[in-house]
Amino acid sequence: MAEQNQSTDKKMSRRRFIRNSSYVAGGLVGGGLIGGLIGSNLGNKNQDDAGTQGQQHENGAYQQAPLYFTNPEIFAVLVAATERIYPTDDTGPGANDLGAPFFIDHSLAGSWGNNTREYMQGPFYPGSNFQGYQSPLKRHEVFDTGLAALQRISNEKHDANFADLEGEQQDEILTSFQKDEVELKGVTSKTFFNILRQATIEGVYADPAYGGNTNMEGWKMKGFPGHQMSYYDKIESDEFMKIEPNSLHSYTK
Amino acid sequence: MAEKLPKTDVVIVGMGWAGSIIAAELGKEGLKVVGLERGKERGLKDYYVVHDELRYAIRYELMQDLSKETISFRNNMKERALPMRQLGSFLLGEGLGGAGVHWNGHSYRFLPYDFEIKSKTIEKYGDGKIKGLQLQDWGITYDELEPYFGMYEKVAGISGEDSHFGPERSIPYPTPPMKETPLTKKFKEAAKSLGMHPYHMPSANLSEPYENPYGAKLAGCQYCAFCERFGCEYGAKADPTVAVIPFVRETGNVDIRNYANVTEIIHEGGKATGVKFVDVLTKEEFIQPADMVVLTSYVMNNTRLLLQSKIGKPYDPNSGTGVIGKNYCYQILPGSTGFFEDEQFNTFMGAGALGATVDDYNGDNFDHSDLDFIHGGSISFNQSGARPIASNPVPTGTPNWGADFKAQSIKYYTRSLSVSAQGASMPTKNNYMDLDPTYKDAYGLPLLRLTYDFTDQDRNLYNYIGKIGDQIMLEMGANKVNERSNLESYDIVPYQTTHNTGGVIMGAEPETSAVNNYLQMWDAENVFVVGASAFAHNSGYNPTSTVGALSFRAAEGILKYSKEGGLLA
């Protein structure tokens, strides 16, 4: 967990923020929905932390709100899992700081999460290894199923929520999903893992307009200049070039 | 009840490269044409906010909406075919311009060997060499097709240079080759030092501004790196909506109707009388009567519409007889990814068809006497612009997630290069297309069913050509080249190539082919079926220049037929 704590030094990590908010919500007798939503305004002191505020403003904080997930504990599973797939390290921020969980959340709420441009008619059969996706579940249902299973297995094995496990424990569970060792209903654990992995990478590197790749930090780490109108004058050069990235926003600026 | 529309001379089904060229050529000569396209209208003005990897390259914004229609797939006849629920292995086009809007623009002519592959192979190596292959000559020679290649290249403005193994050309390339970059140079130097003959990849991204014979003004390429899978916002990529459609409209003789999904070819007494289509938006049905019907709806739907409408004899894999659905081919694509410890490259810059190629191991350019396969492939380095979601190269053995993956994929994003081959694909009895017995499209019609797997010919070619790619990569200075996985079963998921071919193949005899060398159906003389569906096998190159040439050839045939009637060949 060492790497997670590092990032909390300077600014509160989104992960802890979520845990705090759920803690507050859980502490309300009678429950109800008050404060149950991720990132809702709970008057939590830490939330006003200058670093977080500043960062959120630059990011276009308005985008970093849930449009699909409604249960903070489940969202916390997503946050933890994506962070293991693409962790914070010496090279720079991980999936969580890059907003990948919000990217995924938004994607699940839209066309991709509902498989609207894909063939979803039955009958459904499992298919061979070469016939591709054959589940009757839509992607948002795959995530509901998969994230709940990550939580369940974590509870069974370690008597703790997935988000509260040590990194290695989380990796072990994720690996068992990747290796298809976990039985899920309607979809294989391997398929869920593969979609989660791919979506995490998308969240890290897609245009910031989609809610991830905060401040184009994913691109900066990788040396990708984003949207550039032309390399006509550069492409013949022998020099390796570091170019300040541009996002889609620059089309409308 | 379907509403009957006024009769027209010609109805064209599908407005990609093939449909657009034929519409232009017929409209120019005064024939009245209706062009039906199931997807939406689009053009240069619609390619504005386009540098978005997720939307276009990963979520396939410009490609076929599979919720309406897909294909089903199985590896062999013993399996149950299941629908291709998501795009993957190939990316089907939809909308005005078809796949020509979001293609790369690699623009090679097929080899003279290709068109006479059966006779030339037997002549040189004997009958035994083609055992197990359902090989056929195309009923046309390279020399016969040569002028039509020229017509297509002038319309697309192809940028290129002569090459050592290149077949004879009656015209020079309309524009000079694309820029030489440090990376194309690196590939060429390596290939040369291995005794090969590299040249600049012929490109439909234009090296300089160009006006084509239709009066379309194309811009010079900006090397913007958002090309393959994107529309070009500059109009620098030859694309039917930029290079052909404006002229089609100018003729005043062509009525293009979008959102028109053709479901059936209506026919009587061995001739088509028109087509039936559904308005995709309103769901209304129409009948478009016509004297001639031209199918340019790509490999899949050219085949499907004929099977559905019961025109031509369906192919039967058990007996090897019949023709519609026969000789489906694909491509064999060994690649070599090299990792460089001391060099860093501007891999994020590029253009769809910026690259260099060798043909030393393509076609019959090398001796096959002691080899266990025929044909070969072009081997290229393509600097098309690496984008961060899709491009995460890591050395073999690196996990595909976690800290190590992150560090390595970031490190090698600008420190790795790939050489890739396009290997030819040979037809066999059991690789074919027919109608699916179970799955239906949004209009209640059976999906096309694809039965396809790689063969030993494919595996042998893959291993041989792959090793040559590795040699080039090492010679380019890579410290390490990734181990290539074996070619096992064909998998419908990972992107390979949108170079599907066959199903309505051309040839010299009605017993073994569906169309003659004017792309006219033997069994229905007023039906012309144009596209890579006519390829009797697939070559070691991208298909579109050959599709373009066949489109000009077909247009000539249609004009001739409109005057004389009868079978043209």
Ligand SMILES: Cc1cc2nc3c(=O)[nH]c(=O)nc-3n(C[C@H](O)[C@H](O)[C@H](O)COP(=O)(O)OP(=O)(O)OC[C@H]3O[C@@H](n4cnc5c(N)ncnc54)[C@H](O)[C@@H]3O)c2cc1C
């Ligand atoms: C990502 C990508 C990169 C490529 N790169 C290259 C390359 O570098 N070089 C190369 O040579 N080739 C390349 N290709 C292949 C190239 O795009 C095709 O060969 C070419 O566009 C085919 O043209 P076409 O007119 O035959 O078919 P299409 O472009 O597929 O057009 C067929 C049209 O018919 C319409 N249609 C289908 N069914 C119906 C129906 N029932 N009713 C009405 N309309 C219908 C479709 O909507 C479509 O618009 C690439 C393809 C892709 C996807």
Ligand code: SF4
């Ligand atoms: S690389 Fe060139 S041809 Fe391709 S989209 Fe960019 S400018 Fe257009």
